[in-house]
Amino acid sequence: MPLSKLNKEQLQAATAPLGHNLVIASAGTGKTSTIVGRIAYLLEEGIKPEEILLLTFTNKAAAEMKERVARVIPSAKNIEAGTFHSVSYRWLKKLNKNITLKTPKDLKILFKSIYDKRDFSRLGIEEKPYSANYLFDLYSLYLNSNAPSFEEWLLQKAPSHEPYALIYEDIFDEYENIKKEHNLVDFNSLLIEMTNHLKNGIENPYREVLVDEYQDTNPLQNELIESVKQEGLFCVGDYDQSIYAFNGADISIISTFDKRYENAKVFTLKKNYRSYGEILDIANRVIKNNPRIYPKTLEVTRGYSGEYPKVLMYNDTFEEYRDIASRILTSTTKREEIAILFRNNSSADAIEAMLREKGIECKRKGGMSFFDSREIKITLDLLTFLINPKDIMAFIHIFEYAKGVGSAIAGEIFEALMTLGDGDAIKGFLNPDTSKKVFTKKRTSYQLGLFDDFVTLGSVSKFVNLGFDEEFLANPILRHPKLSIEGAEFLHNFYQFLKRIKRFKNPQAIFNELINSKIFDHIISNIAKERAKDKNGKIDEERYHEAKEKIKNKVKILGNLLKNYSDLERFLNAMVLGASEMSEGSGVNLLTVHASKGLEFEEVYIVDMMEGRFPNIKLSKPAGGIEEERRLFYVAVTRAKDRLFFALAKNDRIKNITYEPSRFLKEAGYKV
Numbered sequence: 056m057p058l059s060k061l062n063k064e065q066l067q068a069a070t071a072p073l074g075h076n077l078v079i080a081s082a083g084t085g086k087t088s089t090i091v092g093r094i095a096y097l098l099e100e101g102i103k104p105e106e107i108l109l110l111t112f113t114n115k116a117a118a119e120m121k122e123r124v125a126r127v128i129p130s131a132k133n134i135e136a137g138t139f140h141s142v143s144y145r146w147l148k149k150l151n152k153n154i155t156l157k158t159p160k161d162l163k164i165l166f167k168s169i170y171d172k173r174d175f176s177r178l179g180i181e182e183k184p185y186s187a188n189y190l191f192d193l194y195s196l197y198l199n200s201n202a203p204s205f206e207e208w209l210l211q212k213a214p215s216h217e218p219y220a221l222i223y224e225d226i227f228d229e230y231e232n233i234k235k236e237h238n239l240v241d242f243n244s245l246l247i248e249m250t251n252h253l254k255n256g257i258e259n260p261y262r263e264v265l266v267d268e269y270q271d272t273n274p275l276q277n278e279l280i281e282s283v284k285q286e287g288l289f290c291v292g293d294y295d296q297s298i299y300a301f302n303g304a305d306i307s308i309i310s311t312f313d314k315r316y317e318n319a320k321v322f323t324l325k326k327n328y329r330s331y332g333e334i335l336d337i338a339n340r341v342i343k344n345n346p347r348i349y350p351k352t353l354e355v356t357r358g359y360s361g362e363y364p365k366v367l368m369y370n371d372t373f374e375e376y377r378d379i380a381s382r383i384l385t386s387t388t389k390r391e392e393i394a395i396l397f398r399n400n401s402s403a404d405a406i407e408a409m410l411r412e413k414g415i416e417c418k419r420k421g422g423m424s425f426f427d428s429r430e431i432k433i434t435l436d437l438l439t440f441l442i443n444p445k446d447i448m449a450f451i452h453i454f455e456y457a458k459g460v461g462s463a464i465a466g467e468i469f470e471a472l473m474t475l476g477d478g479d480a481i482k483g484f485l486n487p488d489t490s491k492k493v494f495t496k497k498r499t500s501y502q503l504g505l506f507d508d509f510v511t512l513g514s515v516s517k518f519v520n521l522g523f524d525e526e527f528l529a530n531p532i533l534r535h536p537k538l539s540i541e542g543a544e545f546l547h548n549f550y551q552f553l554k555r556i557k558r559f560k561n562p563q564a565i566f567n568e569l570i571n572s573k574i575f576d577h578i579i580s581n582i583a584k585e586r587a588k589d590k591n592g593k594i595d596e597e598r599y600h601e602a603k604e605k606i607k608n609k610v611k612i613l614g615n616l617l618k619n620y621s622d623l624e625r626f627l628n629a630m631v632l633g634a635s636e637m638s639e640g641s642g643v644n645l646l647t648v649h650a651s652k653g654l655e656f657e658e659v660y661i662v663d664m665m666e667g668r669f670p671n672i673k674l675s676k677p678a679g680g681i682e683e684e685r686r687l688f689y690v691a692v693t694r695a696k697d698r699l700f701f702a703l704a705k706n707d708r709i710k711n712i713t714y715e716p717s718r719f720l721k722e723a724g725y726k727v
């Protein structure tokens with residue numbers, strides 16, 4: 056039974072009456088077990104599963120907790136659980152079926168396609184305009200600044216850009232309109248929209264909201280929690296593990312809990328079940344240099360191992376990483392139970408290379424390698440377009456692989472397809488309404504950088520001998536004045552693919568059709584060629600075939616994930632929401648300290664323990680400063696169960712930097 060396994064302090068918290076309860080839990084003291092126990096308690100008390108909302112930092116954590124309760128109380132699988140984003144997404148989906156979730160990267164592509172329609176050069180102004188990327192970031196900064204108008208805000212920041220202000224604003228307007236028209240939603244607006252609905256009195260069934268990792272809540276999330284207006288709020292967190300200030304997490308949310316809620320109860324969990332005493336002593340000694348918000352300590356339950364965590368010192372970082380790899384090679388600990396933790400992402404590649412050199416398998420969390428790879432992105436885009444033929448970004452992404460079709464032309468072809476298909480771009484391909492006019496002269500405005508491009512339509516005569524289907528040859532999209540032969544061929548391949556796929560409904564069947572299609576082969580050949588180019592730009596045949604094989608294997612991983620889903624849309628959204636939780640491969644864990652949150656390993660190496668690297672004040676200065684760095688150190692140390700090593704180097708040969716040992720080692724009592 057979940058409750059019978061709890062110790063006294065955990066049980067007290069888990070069985071607290073409905074109200075405002077905060078559980079301050081030190082590292083490794085069983086937060087998960089306490090939440091699991093709490094859910095079991097609520098269900099036993101007669102609260103219905105639908106009346107419980109569990110908010111966690113990752114969807115994986117939510118699923119695990121639900122599963123643990125469900126083993127004893129099967130109805131627990133009906134409680135609503137997940138990250139703030141996925142829960143809001145599901146709510147909004149229930150209210151409005153047409154939401155398409157987009158990552159900031161995707162939205163940047165859309166933004167660029169709008170930007171590229173403007174011709175700044177014809178204005179003849181000496182000052183260069185901002186790039187699309189820069190302008191996108193600037194726009195987001197402006198939105199967060201609460202300034203009344205963009206023009207005023209820009210004039211203060213960069214007066215020399217005044218002549219472009221109108222054009223920039225026009226780009227923003229068009230961008231916002233398209234987002235609205237296609238129901239595109241980014242991560243932040245998910246939370247904002249949901250909070251607004253809740254504030255406007257939309258009904259919600261929740262009697263208790265449970266929040267895990269409460270120390271990393273940001274003001275937007277907090278507003279959402281407060282808008283649910285529940286009887287019970289059960290928050291679990293550790294202020295010493297608040298490490299997401301750079302992402303907007305606000306430690307004062309946890310520290311003012313007992314002041315914001317009348318009759319709030321604060322419980323503390325002290326007994327650490329994870330680590331040996333020597334490891335906890337180091338964590339305690341360092342963290343006590345930070346302000347203590349609520350009283351708390353870490354009590355050792357596993358006793359002392361008799362082995363004090365070692366400091367490994369090297370001349371340079373190469374030597375450091377190589378020696379760690381050698382140690383791991385001879386370690387008897389299971390590879391999955393070993394973690395190398397680093398403060399700076401930039402350390403990861405060199406460490407990975409050293410491990411691979413010694414034939415040690417390793418995996419990196421955070422999705423950088425898997426979900427950011429071009430082959431995975433394009434596969435997801437192709438599937439996205441199939442289920443949402445209104446998705447302009449997926450379309451533009453796909454056409455990045457068509458020679459001679461830039462994002463502006465792709466955007467225009469997409470608009471034409473939407474017109475021809477009455478708001479459905481696939482219909483625009485397969486059954487166009489040819490009575491509709493496309494590529495007609497649009498807005499022309501010298502001041503806004505828009506010039507009349509579509510005065511004359513292109514002729515299709517250059518495409519007649521390419522073996523296109525008759526039906527397709529009659530499609531007005533081929534009359535785009537700037538469409539190249541390669542571009543038209545790509546469109547034709549795409550058309551044929553859409554025609555074929557029309558018959559399939561089953562996600563697995565669609566996926567198989569996709570990866571065996573001509574268009575897909577064209578795309579992955581393209582990617583493989585890029586990867587097989589030598590220094591002179593020539594393609595190495597052997598490397599090309601190898602690269603293509605690797606791409607196919609990677610895409611197969613995605614196919615395996617898809618097997619768990621009977622609905623393609625759910626699968627795609629899970630991929631957007633959960634990308635950062637995925638890790639690829641097996642073996643030794645290579646993790647940033649941030650990504651190691653909540654995990655535990657038998658053997659841990661914390662590398663680059665040098666001033667400037669860890670702590671890295673430059674990284675944390677805008678938000679959390681040295682206290683945040685110290686919390687990161689605390690998180691890193693408390694991941695270790697049995698053995699812990701600190702590694703540091705005196706020099707970085709490549710960057711030509713000399714380092715001093717980290718102040719945290721000194722605070723821990725080491726004479727370095």
Ligand SMILES: Nc1ncnc2c1ncn2[C@@H]1O[C@H](COP(=O)(O)OP(=O)(O)OP(=O)(O)O)[C@@H](O)[C@H]1O
Pocket residue numbers: 060061062065080081082083084085086087088293296327328329652653654693
């Ligand atoms: N009452 C208990 N008796 C024995 N072991 C326990 C008990 N509660 C938790 N544990 C064990 O302690 C370890 C740490 O638990 P958990 O991962 O929930 O800690 P946590 O508080 O979330 O840690 P952190 O904040 O550092 O990630 C786990 O291995 C868990 O199985």
